[in-house]
Every structure is written in C-alpha cells, then in structure tokens.
Amino acid sequence: MCPYCKGLGYVRADVPVGHPDFGKLFPCTCRLAEMARQRIERLRALGNLDALAHMTFETFVPEGHGLPLQKRENLRHAYETARAFAEAPSGWLLIKGGYGCGKTHLAAAIANRCIERGQPVLFVTVPDLLDHLRATFAPTSPITYDERFEQVRTAPVLILDDLGTEAPTPWAQEKLFQILNYRYNARLPTVITTNHELEEIPLRIRSRLVDPDLTQIVTILAPDYRQVGPSEGSDLGSLDLHAHQTFGTFDLREGELPREEAENLRRAVEIAQAFAQEPEGWLVFTGEHGCGKTHLAAAIANEWVRQGHPVLFVFVPDLLDHLRATFAPTSLVPFDKRFEEVRRAPYLVLDALGTESATPWAREKLYQIFEYRYNARLPTVVTTATPIDKLDPQLATRMVDVSRSTLFAILAPAYLGGTRRRRKRGKKRS
Numbered sequence: 001m002c003p004y005c006k007g008l009g010y011v012r013a014d015v016p017v018g019h020p021d022f023g024k025l026f027p028c029t030c031r032l033a034e035m036a037r038q039r040i041e042r043l044r045a046l047g048n049l050d051a052l053a054h055m056t057f058e059t060f061v062p063e064g065h066g067l068p069l070q071k072r073e074n075l076r077h078a079y080e081t082a083r084a085f086a087e088a089p090s091g092w093l094l095i096k097g098g099y100g101c102g103k104t105h106l107a108a109a110i111a112n113r114c115i116e117r118g119q120p121v122l123f124v125t126v127p128d129l130l131d132h133l134r135a136t137f138a139p140t141s142p143i144t145y146d147e148r149f150e151q152v153r154t155a156p157v158l159i160l161d162d163l164g165t166e167a168p169t170p171w172a173q174e175k176l177f178q179i180l181n182y183r184y185n186a187r188l189p190t191v192i193t194t195n196h197e198l199e200e201i202p203l204r205i206r207s208r209l210v211d212p213d214l215t216q217i218v219t220i221l222a223p224d225y226r227q228v229g230p231s232e233g234s235d236l237g238s239l240d241l242h243a244h245q246t247f248g249t250f251d252l253r254e255g256e257l258p259r260e261e262a263e264n265l266r267r268a269v270e271i272a273q274a275f276a277q278e279p280e281g282w283l284v285f286t287g288e289h290g291c292g293k294t295h296l297a298a299a300i301a302n303e304w305v306r307q308g309h310p311v312l313f314v315f316v317p318d319l320l321d322h323l324r325a326t327f328a329p330t331s332l333v334p335f336d337k338r339f340e341e342v343r344r345a346p347y348l349v350l351d352a353l354g355t356e357s358a359t360p361w362a363r364e365k366l367y368q369i370f371e372y373r374y375n376a377r378l379p380t381v382v383t384t385a386t387p388i389d390k391l392d393p394q395l396a397t398r399m400v401d402v403s404r405s406t407l408f409a410i411l412a413p414a415y416l417g418g419t420r421r422r423r424k425r426g427k428k429r430s
Contacts, residue, residue: 002030049115049123055108057083064102064222068308074221075102081218082106086113089157089189094209096194097220098344099337103193107159110191114157122155126166126176133175149175153182157189163205164196165336177204184208195340197376223310223346236322236341239305239313239349242298247273250295257412264411265292271408272296276303279347279379282398282405286384290414293383294351300381301349312345316366317356323365339365343372347379353395354386367394374398 005011005028013021027035062079063072078095085093086109093110095103111123124132129152136145152158158179166172183190198206209215252266268285275283276299283300285293301313314322319342326335342348356362371394373380388396388407399405 002028004028005030049108049111052104052108052123053112055105056112057086057109060102060105060109066308067222071221074219078102078106078218078220081216082110083113085189085191085216086110089114089119091187092184092190092192092209092211092215094192094194094215094217095220096197096217098195098223099340101220101222103195103220104161107161107191107193111157111159119157120155121157121159122152123159123161124152125161126163129160130166130172130175149179153179154186154188157191158183159191161193163192163194164201168202173202173205177202177208180205180208184211184214187214195344197372199375221346236319236338237311237313238315238318239298239301239311242294242313243302245295245298246302247276247299250292250299251415253412253415261412268292268296268408268410271406272300273303275381275406276300279304281377282374282380282382284382284384284399284405284407285410286388286407287410287412288414289385291410291412292415293385293410297349297351297381297383301347304347309347310345311347311349312342313349313351314342315351316353319350320356320362320365339368343369344376345378348373349381349383351383353382353384354391358392363392363394367392370395370398374401374404377404 001007002009009028009031010025011028013019013024013026015021057079060079062076064075067075078097082093082095089110095106097103108123111121114121133145133148133152135141136143136148163176166176180190182188192209194201198210201209210217247269250269252262252269254262256262257265271283272285285296287293298313301311304311323335323338323342325331326333326338353366356366372378382399384391388400391399400407
C-alpha cells in the first residue's frame with residue numbers, strides 16, 4: 001500500500017482554495033514509473049521496434065565489409081556520430097545513403113539505446129507513419145486522429161526512417177511538414193534517414209532539414225552491405241565479360257594507323273588512364289563501332305575494381321531490359337530498388353548509348369539517371385557510336401558540358417586485327 005495515495009494511484013495537491021491546482025487529481029509517484037513504462041511500450045509497438053531489437057550498436061560493423069579506406073573511415077564516422085546522439089539526444093540527425101548502407105541499422109540502434117536508458121522514443125518508417133494516421137479515420141479505431149498525431153508530433157525522441165519513400169500526395173506532404181515544423185520550432189530530438197538527395201525533398205521540408213544550427217547531416221558512402229564485396233559488383237553489370245580488357249591489353253595499333261589517328265588514340269588512352277586514377281565528373285568516348293571505346297571504358301572499370309571500388313558496368317539496352325523486367329509478377333527486385341542501384345552507383349559505366357530502343361519510357365529513365373548523376377557529380381563513363389547531335393538533346397546537353405564532362409572523339413576506324421593480322425597473312429604467302 002502506497003503511504004501517499006493509499007492505493008488509489010492519485011493524490012490531490014496541498015494548495016489553498018483559489019489555486020489553479022486546487023481540487024485536481026495528479027498521478028502519485030507510485031504510478032509514474034508504471035505510466036512511463038506503458039508509454040514506452042505504446043511507442044515501441046507503434047513503430048514495430050521489437051522486430052528491430054537485434055539492430056544495436058554492438059551488432060553494427062563500423063568497418064563495413066571489404067571497403068576501401070575512405071569508405072571505412074566514412075562509415076566509422078557515421079557510427080560514432082549516431083552513438084553520440086543516442087547517449088545524449090539533442091538537435092536533429094539526418095543520415096543519408098543508398099540502399100543497404102546501414103542507415104536503418106544506425107537509426108534503430110539509437111532507438112534501442114534510448115529504450116535501454118528508459119527514454120521514450122518513437123521509431124517509425126514514414127510510409128507506416130502515414131498509414132497509422134490514416135487508420136485513425138476508421139470507425140473502429142481505438143484512438144482519434146488528434147491523439148495519434150499529437151503522440152507523433154511531441155514524441156520525446158522521434159526517428160523517421162526512409163523519408164522520401166512515401167507516396168508524395170499533398171496530404172502526406174502536409175502532415176510531414178506539420179510534424180517536422182513543430183519539432184523544428186520546439187527543437188525536439190529527431191533522427192531522419194533517407195536515400196534521397198536533399199534537392200529531391202520538397203522545399204518546405206528541406207528547409208527544416210538543412211538548418212546547420214540544428215541538424216547534423218551524415219552521408220554514408222558505403223554500398224549495400226548485402227553484396228559480398230566491392231569487386232562483386234551488381235547482377236546488372238557485365239564487367240566479368242570484359243575482364244580481359246585492361247590498359248595492358250589495349251592495342252595502340254602502331255604502324256597501322258595514320259599519324260593523326262595514332263596520336264588521337266594514344267591521347268584517348270592517356271585520358272582514360274587519368275580518369276581511372278582520379279575520377280572527377282564524366283568521361284564520354286565517341287567513335288565508330290570497334291574503335292576501342294568499350295575496351296577503354298572496361299579498362300577504367302577494371303582499374304576501379306582493382307582499387308576496391310564498387311563498379312557498375314552495363315550495356316545500355318541491357319540496363320533498360322533489367323528495369324522493364326522488374327514489372328513482371330515474378331520479379332524478386334522492385335523497380336525502385338533496381339533504378340536506384342543504377343542511378344546512385346558510386347562508379348557507373350554506360351556502354352553503347354544510342355543503341356537502345358528510343359521509346360518515350362526509355363528516354364525518360366535515361367534522362368532521370370543522367371540528371372541525377374550530373375547534379376550529384378558522380379563518376380560516370382559513357383560510350384556512344386551515335387553522333388552527339390543525333391542523341392536525345394536532354395542527354396547530349398549533359399555530356400557536352402565542359403564544366404563537368406570530358407568529351408573525346410576517337411578518330412580511329414574499327415579495329416580488325418591491325419598489323420599482327422596482316423603479318424600472319426604475309427607469313428602464309430611466303
């Protein structure tokens with residue numbers, strides 16, 4: 001029996017008549033711990049955090065799997081930043097990165113650590129959050145919309161996972177803005193994860209995310225940890241078919257080409273080698289079929305793999321076939337994941353642009369890939385036998401921008417064996 005409330009669970013404040021609290025009942029101290037526990041359980045159930053109980057800082061691998069030094073250091077920094085936030089939640093933490101890079105694990109680890117310390121926390125994916133809000137309009141809902149909305153908006157610590165994966169309806173954007181704007185003004189601790197660039201997030205919401213006085217932004221560069229290693233690449237790619245095409249096996253065709261074409265080809269190799277060592281912006285090779293474009297693009301990709309980078313080398317018509325295949329009922333990969341895999345690839349080689357079927361859908365997808373990588377300045381190599389002025393103007397304008405792209409035309413004709421082939425024929429004749 002509690003000596004204060006005698007088992008009732010509530011007490012009256014000892015205040016004089018006329019005081020605002022006179023006659024009011026307040027929870028007794030014996031009930032506060034139980035009420036706090038119940039609140040934590042409700043928030044935990046709302047975010048389905050029990051399913052993520054294994055995602056802790058102890059089970060996270062801050063060195064990643066087979067990452068080069070720069071990406072290991074980057075992932076370690078993200079881990080340490082998240083861990084520091086979990087120990088003393090303050091301000092906002094925005095974690096950006098591609099699929100499978102560890103964003104959700106770190107966000108769930110923060111939530112699990114808060115719960116260990118007895119601090120109420122709400123962890124919820126953004127699409128689920130919006131579904132929870134919509135569900136309150138059902139006649140059988142045990143909670144009203146206002147109660148649920150207030151529960152989210154005022155959560156002591158709120159973790160929103162996968163911002164940007166929700167359906168971008170006006171209602172959804174309005175609710176998200178109201179939640180984030182309230183928490184922004186109240187400076188409530190908030191963690192947000194997204195695989196989108198800031199420029200892709202609606203302006204009203206983005207303006208709340210980028211305040212440097214409130215928000216720490218961490219960008220994880222590591223690729224999907226579920227891939228065995230960076231040299232494995234993606235099942236989209238075909239680099240394994242070009243493993244023999246390196247700078248060491250490239251034939252400069254000495255003694256075969258006229259001087260101008262020979263110097264031009266040598267210059268193409270120098271440019272490719274320099275780009276492989278310091279990939280900055282885009283490199284575009286044009287020239288007729290068989291002139292060496294694909295060999296040089298593959299040599300760059302093989303050099304990147306040797307350096308430990310995750311590389312996607314893909315034949316453009318095959319890329320579009322892979323994207324279309326995701327719409328099949330039997331597809332194991334959703335379109336969004338496949339598309340993002342290409343669009344956000346740390347190192348991308350698009351071979352034989354212009355040989356694809358130029359349907360409106362294909363042009364739209366290629367433009368979206370080009371536009372994203374152009375704005376993000378992601379290392380990209382493109383080869384094409386189609387004259388630039390014959391390509392889709394939306395793509396061509398990105399490739400000819402000298403501030404971000406090096407465009408080089410290989411003048412050599414198709415390679416058919418060069419001098420070695422002629423020598424062999426000559427030996428037979430003798």
